[in-house]
Amino acid sequence: MSLLSFCQWLQSIGFLSDIRESALVYPVIMTTHLSCIALFGGMILMTDMRLLGLALNKYTVTEVVSALRPWKRVGFCIMITMGVLLAGSEAEKYYHNPYFWMKMAMLLMVGVHALIFRPNVYNRTEEIDRAPAIPGRAKAAAVLSLVIWLSVLSLGRLIGYYEGEKPEAPVRAQLQVK
């Protein structure tokens, strides 16, 4: 089975078609997705700012990282669930959408970022707190995290603008879709 036919099968599943066809459920899921950006995306931003020494300096890096880690995990689970429902209900459209695949690639980079920086930054925060200045590797982790997450956010927004092979519509007309 090709990926395309898998996508067609996926979006034909009962509850996923129901989401696509519902006037209310689809925007409610999107609202949840967006609210999670506000709640948990803010935590990512502030953790990065702490690693750069720009915010929350009254707290140790250890305190910030360990206090926010469980919340970020909760947020990540909600985000992924909502994302799967949104993408699954429109799987065939998403299959053709380059921004969707760029977003997936950036989410993969989130994993790569964790593999690289977890052992020597996020799991060694006490060492960072004892150091006279914030080490370069911690700052590099923070800057890359900002770049990756802001890309995920922007690419996510751009998914809604891709109109397929049709000639370009004016921006305003594209906003009115749905």
Add this chain to the structure above:
Amino acid sequence: MIQFAFDPATNPLNNNEWSFPLLECIHITGFALSIGTIALVDLRMLGLAMRSQTSAVLAKTLAPWTLVGLAIMLISGPMIFSSDPNMYLHNISFRFKMVALLLAILYHYTVHRWAVYREPASAAGKIVAVLSLGLWVSVVAGGLFIAFF
């Protein structure tokens, strides 16, 4: 009905296909910063995060970031609005959002502020925190629903 005698086609924002999506990304980043930092204080008031110091200490250290986020929101928002003012004015979700936003900002700098700096923290503080989260989520919801209703 109020109508603006304004032709959106004359707005430079509508003459570049990237300007609108870019503004939206900036707007979302702005509220991640403002609502994200407010939510962090709310979680502290509920005793659920950042417990090593009081809500007051946390709120004080995050306040400039909240303000930066609000500024980004309140600059990018009206620019988005200017792309098609008459559509937004007559959009029920937009109207809901504006009321929720006004309430949320007023609440944040009055009731919420009072509860955050109150020592010792009381049960009332927890109610204030839950209401704050609810108000801000309403603002986000109102914004998203503009495209649907």
